[in-house]
Amino acid sequence: MQDTFPQQLLKLRTEKQLSQTELARRLYVSRQAVSKWENGDADPSIDKLILLARIFKVSLDYLILGIPNHNNLILQLKHVAMNFNTPVLKDVSLSIFNNERIALLGSNGAGKTTLVRIIENALTPTSGTIEWQINKKDFLNIMPQNDLLIPALKVKEQVALATRINKVHNPERINRLLERFNLKAQQNTLVAKLSGGQKRRLSLIISTLRQSKLLILDEPTVGMDLESIDYFWQFIDQVTGSIMVITHDFNQIDKFFSRVLLLKDGQISHDISVKEIHQHNQTIEQWYRQVN
Numbered sequence: 001m002q003d004t005f006p007q008q009l010l011k012l013r014t015e016k017q018l019s020q021t022e023l024a025r026r027l028y029v030s031r032q033a034v035s036k037w038e039n040g041d042a043d044p045s046i047d048k049l050i051l052l053a054r055i056f057k058v059s060l061d062y063l064i065l066g067i068p069n070h071n072n073l074i075l076q077l078k079h080v081a082m083n084f085n086t087p088v089l090k091d092v093s094l095s096i097f098n099n100e101r102i103a104l105l106g107s108n109g110a111g112k113t114t115l116v117r118i119i120e121n122a123l124t125p126t127s128g129t130i131e132w133q134i135n136k137k138d139f140l141n142i143m144p145q146n147d148l149l150i151p152a153l154k155v156k157e158q159v160a161l162a163t164r165i166n167k168v169h170n171p172e173r174i175n176r177l178l179e180r181f182n183l184k185a186q187q188n189t190l191v192a193k194l195s196g197g198q199k200r201r202l203s204l205i206i207s208t209l210r211q212s213k214l215l216i217l218d219e220p221t222v223g224m225d226l227e228s229i230d231y232f233w234q235f236i237d238q239v240t241g242s243i244m245v246i247t248h249d250f251n252q253i254d255k256f257f258s259r260v261l262l263l264k265d266g267q268i269s270h271d272i273s274v275k276e277i278h279q280h281n282q283t284i285e286q287w288y289r290q291v292n
């Protein structure tokens with residue numbers, strides 16, 4: 001067997017927070033057997049490998065060889081660079097898989113919004129490629145930093161327009177969301193007259209009207225009041241598919257996210273699981289302050 005299996009086993013077991021004894025119990029083997037597999041002194045039989053893949057919810061390719069399951073791949077960026085007057089992104093390579101909760105972090109001006117705009121095809125990179133494994137047109141939802149709202153429409157007209165564009169008909173859900181995000185009373189208000197926080201809430205409702213495989217939100221909670229921020233994160237937790245959020249709400253990343261990307265000096269300088277950070281007894285904020 002390839003050398004990667006012992007490392008993969010240790011990594012997956014640690015991520016799942018299983019002791020060798022607990023894993024051994026689930027596999028009906030001795031703890032010593034698991035220890036030998038992790039040290040590379042013995043290999044499990046094929047039926048134990050299949051069981052391990054089930055326990056860790058990964059493919060056999062990933063378990064044995066560390067090769068990600070490309071059936072789960074949504075999007076892959078390879079060596080993406082973007083120059084304006086100066087280089088903003090120098091060499092960004094990145095894969096996004098199904099059912100991830102990704103926080104994209106970085107200082108002001110690091111290029112986070114630029115990266116999102118490249119992914120949504122609003123900007124063409126200077127070099128590099130973006131390969132989609134899903135139909136981007138149907139399965140990508142974006143809530144951009146600047147709200148995509150039409151100032152001259154009333155709130156209810158804006159919602160009606162968005163439901164037509166997205167071909168969704170679920171008035172109960174929309175009503176519920178308008179209520180939960182405190183916009184019910186503003187249905188007849190012009191979008192132009194909404195406050196910044198109200199516009200963000202309306203944008204969020206509109207950008208999640210249809211189901212997506214990938215939802216990207218650029219600083220979604222800026223301008224929202226505390227009650228809306230709390231509801232926002234609970235709401236996001238219920239959304240299916242992968243989510244990538246640019247945010248500085250570090251406490252929420254601790255609670256709701258699985259992976260953190262740090263954009264620094266034009267590259268993804270860190271790509272790490274939230275569990276791994278927690279295993280080092282750090283919060284995301286502590287980690288961020290240390291590495292950025």
Ligand SMILES: Nc1ncnc2c1ncn2[C@@H]1O[C@H](COP(=O)(O)OP(=O)(O)OP(=O)(O)O)[C@@H](O)[C@H]1O
Pocket residue numbers: 084085088106107108109110111112113114115
């Ligand atoms: N269309 C543009 N033309 C020229 N420069 C641009 C353009 N868009 C972005 N930039 C520059 O690229 C850099 C990165 O901007 P970007 O908005 O991507 O950063 P960010 O990480 O999202 O920052 P913030 O956290 O402040 O939102 C900035 O220096 C910005 O001025």
